[in-house]
Amino acid sequence: MKRTAACRVVAPLAFVVLCAARPAEGQANVKVVLTDVVDDRISDGMGSGGLVLMLNLEGEGLEAVKSARMRVKEAKDDSGKNLVNPKTRPPEFSDRNSNAGNIQVALDNPPRSATSMRISGTADLFLPGRDPSSVVKVPGFQARPGKPVTSKGLKAAKVELTVLSKESYVEARKKNRLDEKKIAEIRAEAKERGMKDEEIGPLIEMAKAFDEMGESDFPEHGLYLQLPKASEEKIQELWLETPTGERIETGGYSARTDKDVVLKQIDVKKALPRDAVLVLSLFTEKAIVSVPFDIKEVRLP
């Protein structure tokens, strides 16, 4: 009897474990392929050109890969010039559903006389099915607006976030608006890039126009969040569910980053139920599989 009872418990558990492990075994022959090369060459002064490689993944079981990023180890042209810019920001994960799965890798321009280049590195594949703790559910997340949300799962992943009231969020956005200090910073950066005063004017006007965008667009039934940038970078996706696990319909969302703080608003179609559950898909170490790549001959256009 005891054994039977144990089997009743163990069998479903084993099934769950197997299901969780399956995606890890599901990927085969995964490799990184080159889909496009853009050598954008701009005369001195602007410095905004560069060599962009579009990389994608090929192989079996890729449907379980939610997002991916490409970390470049080495990129050199046929003259031996290093094309990796040390100032480039660390690569972020890209959703596999966007841009047909293509991931941009930005490098320095090779000289005009170069004809080919070689690139090697590692593709990181995010497979949430490999790590059950990569999905964190936070019931009661609306309980303490203005205070960091408490959740074991979030704490373990070192993710911090705060739910704001609409009023607090609007106030925080106001503080983030383009002020004289920020305009002076843009002006200084533009000057550093060699722009003239008469060229900086339209740039500032454009920055102001972007700053205006969405400033009166705070949905009536919105979810308003404030989180440190480091936490935001760990979130692959977030959504809302009912306590029974049904997804709550949401509209678009937008985020505004200012230095180390991200303000994020999510348009909710109807008033959010008090018992709604916030669900986060997190980039955890266990959920990431690394695949090395080495593309030896990239012909330059």
Place this chain on the structure above:
Amino acid sequence: MNATRNSLPLLLVMALVAAPAAAQSKVKSKPKPAAKTEAPAPAKATPANATLKTVQDRRTEGHFPRCTLGIELPDIPAHEARASRVVVMKAVDDLGTNLVREDAADTRLEPTQRGSFGKPKDGPPPPTIVFAELKNPPRKATTLKEVSGEIELYIPGRDPNGEAEFPKILSMAGKPLAHAALKENGVEISVLSEAQIGVERKKAGEAERAKAKKEGITDEDTIRSMVEYAVDSFPKGGEGQIVLRVKDPKKAIQDFKMADGEGNPQFNGKSDEAGLTILEFWGDKPKPDWTMKVLMQSDRSLVRHTFVFRDVPLP
């Protein structure tokens, strides 16, 4: 859910991408008329005071390969030139490659980036910058031996009848707009009121019913769905649209520009549907104090210049 991240550095990058005129001045143009392909219009072109500011050689076997020259015209403030086109007539690199695009003569007058922002409130206005597009030179090429052609600028301020301004445009719904500049250019415009749009929608439905009968369609359900579709797809007006009836036999109208009560530009889309012109607003909806400006072309407002650049180093 896709995030829109609007950090300050991103703002700056976006703005920089949209304002590719920041490079050092490289080559002063040596005015020399040149004509290998057909000029864009018959009016007399004069040599431009032009400086080549940027060369962008965007090389790819994928989408949008092109070599673009950014040409600055220091004598013409950016807010005055509302549209431009550059027709490249000759372009050759040091290997002798012909870089003139097959569609070079078809280039159309397009609104200028800088012109759309109006006169800056502070500081000196930036100069106009226009863009000439070529084929990519081969990788082995090192210089552009010669690039020449013609620049056409639409400067409505040069013609007293080039602009017609209508403050509080919403209050003019239901009647024809009266302005000397419209009359001079043979243009007639009416702003349709909600009631007029309703009448027009009804007429569209009736016209569709008559058309169906003429085509021998007898099934009433089919006719009803055709009529419903015609009425549904007819411009609806409402707070996000201004619906105009426009007669412009000389095709003088270049653009419609909107500004709010403080004179700030308000961007809109323009489309022609069912014989009407629709101005559509996705951001702020038109308010009672908004102004509509009709920009019109004429021989006086279309300014033509020739340009030539030689021995331009390729990036």
